[in-house]
Amino acid sequence: MLGKRTHPAPYSHPRIPPLIELACKCGGLITCTHPVNSEGYSDTPEGWWLRTAEDRSFTAKCNKCHFSKKNLNYFEVVQIGPPYYSASVGLDHIWGWNKEHLETIIQYLHGDPITNRWLGYMRYVPGKWKAISRRSTYIKAAKKVLKNN
Numbered sequence: 001m002l003g004k005r006t007h008p009a010p011y012s013h014p015r016i017p018p019l020i021e022l023a024c025k026c027g028g029l030i031t032c033t034h035p036v037n038s039e040g041y042s043d044t045p046e047g048w049w050l051r052t053a054e055d056r057s058f059t060a061k062c063n064k065c066h067f068s069k070k071n072l073n074y075f076e077v078v079q080i081g082p083p084y085y086s087a088s089v090g091l092d093h094i095w096g097w098n099k100e101h102l103e104t105i106i107q108y109l110h111g112d113p114i115t116n117r118w119l120g121y122m123r124y125v126p127g128k129w130k131a132i133s134r135r136s137t138y139i140k141a142a143k144k145v146l147k148n149n
């Protein structure tokens with residue numbers, strides 16, 4: 001377990017992607033999905049997020065054990081467990097909502113242009129991840145977690 005989560009801003013505002021990958025207590029991967037094309041979602045570089053906290057369309061399912069839940073809103077989803085794609089960096093963590101998100105964060109920290117649907121999320125990448133003095137440490141940790149999972 002990762003201990004207490006230290007998620008940045010996304011938890012306090014309604015900007016959450018329709019695919020969230022969390023770690024299960026059993027060690028498995030819990031995939032939380034929302035029907036992307038339902039009303040209120042945009043699957044474009046301009047936005048890939050939930051517009052209303054009242055939306056209870058998420059389904060969560062573990063790939064190893066019997067954990068399964070339906071009709072969740074995003075507050076309930078984020079309480080299920082820590083991000084699956086997360087790595088410790090000192091007392092901090094680098095993490096992504098899912099594999100694709102963490103891969104995109106690595107590109108972003110490298111200074112590569114982001115043109116995919118995660119573009120709007122890059123404004124929430126914490127400043128400490130971007131700090132020139134520590135950026136390479138975060139990138140290394142993120143690459144390792146992607147390689148091992």
Ligand SMILES: [Zn+2]
Pocket residue numbers: 024025026027028029062063064065066067
């Ligand atoms: Zn499980």
